[in-house]
Amino acid sequence: MHxxxxxxAILDAVERRADGRRVRRAKVHAGALLRVxxxxxxxxxxxxxxxxxxxxARVDLVIVPVRLICRSCGQTATSVDPFATCFECGGADIDTEGGDDLVLESIQLAEATHVPGNSRRDRGDPAGPS
Structure with missing residues:
Protein backbone atom coordinates (compact mmCIF):
# COMPACT_ATOMS: atom_id res chain seq x y z
CA MET A 1 0.00 0.00 0.00
CA HIS A 2 1.52 3.31 -1.07
CA ALA A 9 5.43 11.78 5.35
CA ILE A 10 2.33 13.29 6.97
CA LEU A 11 3.41 12.07 10.42
CA ASP A 12 6.88 13.57 9.96
CA ALA A 13 5.41 16.98 9.04
CA VAL A 14 2.83 16.79 11.86
CA GLU A 15 5.47 16.00 14.48
CA ARG A 16 7.70 18.87 13.33
CA ARG A 17 4.80 21.34 13.50
CA ALA A 18 3.45 20.00 16.81
CA ASP A 19 6.79 20.65 18.53
CA GLY A 20 6.28 18.05 21.26
CA ARG A 21 2.54 18.63 21.80
CA ARG A 22 -0.16 15.98 21.31
CA VAL A 23 -2.08 16.16 18.05
CA ARG A 24 -5.77 15.47 17.60
CA ARG A 25 -6.27 16.18 13.89
CA ALA A 26 -4.39 17.09 10.70
CA LYS A 27 -5.73 18.63 7.51
CA VAL A 28 -3.84 17.56 4.39
CA HIS A 29 -4.16 18.55 0.73
CA ALA A 30 -3.26 15.64 -1.57
CA GLY A 31 -3.09 15.79 -5.35
CA ALA A 32 -5.41 13.56 -7.34
CA LEU A 33 -2.44 11.75 -8.90
CA LEU A 34 -1.52 10.36 -5.47
CA ARG A 35 -4.76 8.35 -5.65
CA VAL A 36 -5.45 8.23 -1.91
CA ALA A 57 -5.23 11.62 15.50
CA ARG A 58 -7.43 11.83 12.42
CA VAL A 59 -6.41 13.04 8.96
CA ASP A 60 -8.89 15.23 7.07
CA LEU A 61 -8.05 14.83 3.39
CA VAL A 62 -8.73 17.41 0.69
CA ILE A 63 -8.14 16.13 -2.85
CA VAL A 64 -6.51 18.70 -5.14
CA PRO A 65 -7.56 18.32 -8.80
CA VAL A 66 -5.11 17.61 -11.59
CA ARG A 67 -5.04 19.84 -14.68
CA LEU A 68 -5.79 17.88 -17.86
CA ILE A 69 -4.67 19.07 -21.31
CA CYS A 70 -6.04 17.22 -24.34
CA ARG A 71 -3.41 16.69 -27.06
CA SER A 72 -6.13 16.16 -29.66
CA CYS A 73 -8.23 19.32 -29.29
CA GLY A 74 -6.23 21.45 -26.84
CA GLN A 75 -9.04 21.62 -24.28
CA THR A 76 -7.96 22.07 -20.65
CA ALA A 77 -9.90 21.10 -17.56
CA THR A 78 -9.37 20.02 -13.96
CA SER A 79 -10.49 16.76 -12.43
CA VAL A 80 -10.05 14.71 -9.29
CA ASP A 81 -10.00 11.65 -11.58
CA PRO A 82 -6.48 11.39 -13.01
CA PHE A 83 -7.73 8.91 -15.62
CA ALA A 84 -10.45 11.15 -17.06
CA THR A 85 -10.85 11.54 -20.80
CA CYS A 86 -11.21 14.91 -22.52
CA PHE A 87 -14.46 16.55 -21.54
CA GLU A 88 -14.70 18.21 -24.98
CA CYS A 89 -13.79 15.55 -27.58
CA GLY A 90 -13.63 12.36 -25.46
CA GLY A 91 -9.98 11.82 -26.38
CA ALA A 92 -7.71 9.80 -24.14
CA ASP A 93 -4.41 11.39 -25.24
CA ILE A 94 -4.13 13.62 -22.17
CA ASP A 95 -1.23 15.43 -20.53
CA THR A 96 -1.45 16.25 -16.84
CA GLU A 97 -0.10 19.11 -14.75
CA GLY A 98 0.06 19.20 -10.96
CA GLY A 99 -1.98 16.83 -8.88
CA ASP A 100 1.00 15.28 -7.11
CA ASP A 101 1.26 17.69 -4.18
CA LEU A 102 1.14 16.67 -0.54
CA VAL A 103 0.70 19.65 1.79
CA LEU A 104 0.03 19.70 5.53
CA GLU A 105 -2.37 22.63 5.84
CA SER A 106 -3.04 22.59 9.57
CA ILE A 107 -3.01 20.58 12.76
CA GLN A 108 -5.30 20.65 15.76
CA LEU A 109 -3.57 20.12 19.06
CA ALA A 110 -5.12 18.22 21.94
CA GLU A 111 -6.06 20.35 24.93
CA ALA A 112 -3.61 20.33 27.78
CA THR A 113 -4.81 18.37 30.81
CA HIS A 114 -2.52 20.27 33.17
CA VAL A 115 -1.22 23.79 32.91
CA PRO A 116 1.56 24.58 35.36
CA GLY A 117 1.15 27.52 37.72
CA ASN A 118 -1.38 28.74 40.25
CA SER A 119 -4.70 29.08 38.45
CA ARG A 120 -5.98 31.59 41.04
CA ARG A 121 -3.05 34.01 40.89
CA ASP A 122 -1.23 33.29 37.63
CA ARG A 123 -2.65 35.45 34.86
CA GLY A 124 0.08 34.67 32.35
CA ASP A 125 2.34 37.60 33.26
CA PRO A 126 5.90 36.17 33.23
CA ALA A 127 7.17 39.21 35.21
CA GLY A 128 4.95 38.26 38.13
CA PRO A 129 2.75 40.52 40.28
CA SER A 130 3.54 44.25 40.45
Whole structure:
Protein backbone atom coordinates (compact mmCIF):
# COMPACT_ATOMS: atom_id res chain seq x y z
CA MET A 1 0.00 0.00 0.00
CA HIS A 2 1.52 3.31 -1.07
CA UNK A 3 -0.60 5.00 1.62
CA UNK A 4 1.97 3.99 4.25
CA UNK A 5 4.69 6.10 2.64
CA UNK A 6 2.30 9.03 2.41
CA UNK A 7 1.16 8.51 6.01
CA UNK A 8 4.80 8.49 7.18
CA ALA A 9 5.43 11.78 5.35
CA ILE A 10 2.33 13.29 6.97
CA LEU A 11 3.41 12.07 10.42
CA ASP A 12 6.88 13.57 9.96
CA ALA A 13 5.41 16.98 9.04
CA VAL A 14 2.83 16.79 11.86
CA GLU A 15 5.47 16.00 14.48
CA ARG A 16 7.70 18.87 13.33
CA ARG A 17 4.80 21.34 13.50
CA ALA A 18 3.45 20.00 16.81
CA ASP A 19 6.79 20.65 18.53
CA GLY A 20 6.28 18.05 21.26
CA ARG A 21 2.54 18.63 21.80
CA ARG A 22 -0.16 15.98 21.31
CA VAL A 23 -2.08 16.16 18.05
CA ARG A 24 -5.77 15.47 17.60
CA ARG A 25 -6.27 16.18 13.89
CA ALA A 26 -4.39 17.09 10.70
CA LYS A 27 -5.73 18.63 7.51
CA VAL A 28 -3.84 17.56 4.39
CA HIS A 29 -4.16 18.55 0.73
CA ALA A 30 -3.26 15.64 -1.57
CA GLY A 31 -3.09 15.79 -5.35
CA ALA A 32 -5.41 13.56 -7.34
CA LEU A 33 -2.44 11.75 -8.90
CA LEU A 34 -1.52 10.36 -5.47
CA ARG A 35 -4.76 8.35 -5.65
CA VAL A 36 -5.45 8.23 -1.91
CA UNK A 37 -8.74 8.13 -0.09
CA UNK A 38 -9.51 9.42 3.37
CA UNK A 39 -10.39 6.00 4.86
CA UNK A 40 -7.19 4.42 3.48
CA UNK A 41 -4.92 7.25 4.62
CA UNK A 42 -6.50 7.25 8.09
CA UNK A 43 -5.97 3.50 8.42
CA UNK A 44 -2.32 3.83 7.39
CA UNK A 45 -1.83 6.91 9.58
CA UNK A 46 -3.23 5.10 12.63
CA UNK A 47 -0.63 2.37 12.19
CA UNK A 48 2.40 4.63 11.58
CA UNK A 49 1.39 7.05 14.37
CA UNK A 50 1.23 4.35 17.08
CA UNK A 51 3.29 5.46 20.08
CA UNK A 52 3.81 8.98 18.70
CA UNK A 53 2.33 12.32 19.74
CA UNK A 54 -0.17 11.87 16.90
CA UNK A 55 -1.47 8.51 18.11
CA UNK A 56 -5.26 8.52 17.72
CA ALA A 57 -5.23 11.62 15.50
CA ARG A 58 -7.43 11.83 12.42
CA VAL A 59 -6.41 13.04 8.96
CA ASP A 60 -8.89 15.23 7.07
CA LEU A 61 -8.05 14.83 3.39
CA VAL A 62 -8.73 17.41 0.69
CA ILE A 63 -8.14 16.13 -2.85
CA VAL A 64 -6.51 18.70 -5.14
CA PRO A 65 -7.56 18.32 -8.80
CA VAL A 66 -5.11 17.61 -11.59
CA ARG A 67 -5.04 19.84 -14.68
CA LEU A 68 -5.79 17.88 -17.86
CA ILE A 69 -4.67 19.07 -21.31
CA CYS A 70 -6.04 17.22 -24.34
CA ARG A 71 -3.41 16.69 -27.06
CA SER A 72 -6.13 16.16 -29.66
CA CYS A 73 -8.23 19.32 -29.29
CA GLY A 74 -6.23 21.45 -26.84
CA GLN A 75 -9.04 21.62 -24.28
CA THR A 76 -7.96 22.07 -20.65
CA ALA A 77 -9.90 21.10 -17.56
CA THR A 78 -9.37 20.02 -13.96
CA SER A 79 -10.49 16.76 -12.43
CA VAL A 80 -10.05 14.71 -9.29
CA ASP A 81 -10.00 11.65 -11.58
CA PRO A 82 -6.48 11.39 -13.01
CA PHE A 83 -7.73 8.91 -15.62
CA ALA A 84 -10.45 11.15 -17.06
CA THR A 85 -10.85 11.54 -20.80
CA CYS A 86 -11.21 14.91 -22.52
CA PHE A 87 -14.46 16.55 -21.54
CA GLU A 88 -14.70 18.21 -24.98
CA CYS A 89 -13.79 15.55 -27.58
CA GLY A 90 -13.63 12.36 -25.46
CA GLY A 91 -9.98 11.82 -26.38
CA ALA A 92 -7.71 9.80 -24.14
CA ASP A 93 -4.41 11.39 -25.24
CA ILE A 94 -4.13 13.62 -22.17
CA ASP A 95 -1.23 15.43 -20.53
CA THR A 96 -1.45 16.25 -16.84
CA GLU A 97 -0.10 19.11 -14.75
CA GLY A 98 0.06 19.20 -10.96
CA GLY A 99 -1.98 16.83 -8.88
CA ASP A 100 1.00 15.28 -7.11
CA ASP A 101 1.26 17.69 -4.18
CA LEU A 102 1.14 16.67 -0.54
CA VAL A 103 0.70 19.65 1.79
CA LEU A 104 0.03 19.70 5.53
CA GLU A 105 -2.37 22.63 5.84
CA SER A 106 -3.04 22.59 9.57
CA ILE A 107 -3.01 20.58 12.76
CA GLN A 108 -5.30 20.65 15.76
CA LEU A 109 -3.57 20.12 19.06
CA ALA A 110 -5.12 18.22 21.94
CA GLU A 111 -6.06 20.35 24.93
CA ALA A 112 -3.61 20.33 27.78
CA THR A 113 -4.81 18.37 30.81
CA HIS A 114 -2.52 20.27 33.17
CA VAL A 115 -1.22 23.79 32.91
CA PRO A 116 1.56 24.58 35.36
CA GLY A 117 1.15 27.52 37.72
CA ASN A 118 -1.38 28.74 40.25
CA SER A 119 -4.70 29.08 38.45
CA ARG A 120 -5.98 31.59 41.04
CA ARG A 121 -3.05 34.01 40.89
CA ASP A 122 -1.23 33.29 37.63
CA ARG A 123 -2.65 35.45 34.86
CA GLY A 124 0.08 34.67 32.35
CA ASP A 125 2.34 37.60 33.26
CA PRO A 126 5.90 36.17 33.23
CA ALA A 127 7.17 39.21 35.21
CA GLY A 128 4.95 38.26 38.13
CA PRO A 129 2.75 40.52 40.28
CA SER A 130 3.54 44.25 40.45
Missing amino acids: EFGIAE TEPAINQAFALVAEGSLAEG
